Amino acid sequence: MALEDPTVEVRNVVREITQAVARRTGRVGPEVVRAITEEVLAALDLGRPPALAVTAARLKGNAADPQLLTCLGCEQDHQAARQDRVVVTATGHNRKGIVARLTAVIDDCGGDIRDISQTIVNDYFTMIIVVDVQSARCDYAEFRSRVAETAAAVGVEVMLMRDKTLAAMQRL
């Protein structure tokens, strides 16, 4: 959306946001809203036009964000729901290339490895990989089947689950 007059745009958006916040906190009169608006505008450094358009656009974007219009608790929930992690556990007899092949397929799917640990006891291999799949290029079912295929190719058993299962069962 084109911004005709960045100054006016920013002023309006800041006022809208302040009013939205005020409505939720309650018992805040218009004079307080005005004061906060002025203070925020002063802090935004409206004297620098190039920065202004960016700020306006960013504020506009934020104002449209439904999170801003809901409560803090909802926002936390929302963030938790966005954390999209899968725990991949591989077990089997140790051999060369297990870690390399599995991590390669995870990378290929666009998964971001957040944590990895591996132990070998008596030539028995156990590896746990925590993958952030928020920005994965494929859906869960495809991710799952690709990882499983690779695991089968290197001769290890693999189990996948969203980490919310662990969160539910293992943490109070």
Next chain:
Amino acid sequence: MLWQHHEVLETLRMIESEHLDIRTVTLGVSLRDCASPSMRDCCARVGDKIRRVADRLVAVAAAVQQEVGIPITNKRVAVTPIAQVAEPSFAAEGADPAELCHVLDAAAADVGIDYIAGYSALVHKGATPGETALIDSIPEAIGGTRRVCASVNIATTRTGINLNAARRMGEVILRLAARTAAEGGIGCAKLVVFANAVEDNPFVAGAFHGAGEPDLSLNVGVSGPGVVCAAVERLMAERDRRPIDVGTVAETIKRMAYKVTRAGELVGREVALRLGADVRFGIVDLSLAPTPAIGDSVAEILEAMGLERVGAPGTTAALALLTDAVKKGGVMASSSVGGLSGAFIPVSEDAGMVAAVEAGALTLEKLEAMTSVCSVGLDMVAVPGDTPATTIAGILADEAAIGVMNNKTTAVRIIPVPGKVAGDKVVFGGLLGEAPVMPVSRFRSDGFVNLGGRIPAPITSVRN
């Protein structure tokens, strides 16, 4: 490390080698909007509604199972007690209630669910004409369908025991066994006689969608006797190294029940969420539900506590400890605990129970005592085919009395196996397992049962 090794590996062990599963996700469906004075209309509406609302249940459960990583064994639907929905239709000239049962069966097959339950009547104080018609139709309706389950509530703590209904159900059970004689009377595995039936039980055969429920609700039945058993066995193996008493056992069971329940709630909420805005998550039923698989047995838990065989003196006490610890762990884990919530002790579905009966350790009378401290009652018990209807009615009344006097749910799922005598064996297959035919007292109950009427509600019912 985001997750500790032992946390991940314990969770996997529970699923892989200790049979942790979600026994059932059950979609409760109100059929009250399907009532019609025309049987044809009623059938059409019931079929349409089930196909419409349960259409995605199986696919959604499969997707959740993949993501959560825990198997969901059964997908089911529970409906409003059919006698309440179809009262006006049954009143029509020449209406056959069994017709509606076939509609349920066909709809269940179309949406791919395992069972549909709620061919039910609640007659604890008396029966309407529609309820009487439904009860009389049970042998033909349930005997002639595959996926439909029936239940009849004959008693509550508030109203007492309807002895007329008990007597009638004794006859119905025998007729249903005869109708399915070719398969060992398997029809009776789909019929439960209740006292204090609950409205949100997700487990078949006794599930129905109660009058206080919303239009659609999603209830979950967890399982996990194998998980509890393995934990108790590990604990007992530590006896040489540290002092362990029954209190320690209870504590261990509580912890496991907590974890199992959390898994159940997670699955329930996910499935409900994905089914759409009009489906509400209802409850988690904490019942430990065994399967015929070795290592998935309630009997084995009791034996792991040190009983030589289930049925040995001390069994009732051990079962009381187990049931109570499961409830305490589960209640800590979820604010939505409901259904039957306790421990099931079906005979045919539990390999340990079958072995105990065969070894002569477990009798019908001991089972009855056990039902006073666990969640349901005499469940999947096979008895000789020539057991008189009045004897079965007496058994129903006894179980109802335990429920009514103790303010708990009890149920009977008894199978008089046509042509079999005590000591024979009957094989049902699948989750229903196989059962030794148990001897029943040869002393008669006719005089008492035929008195009929209603056993008054106990003094504990006057609570207001």
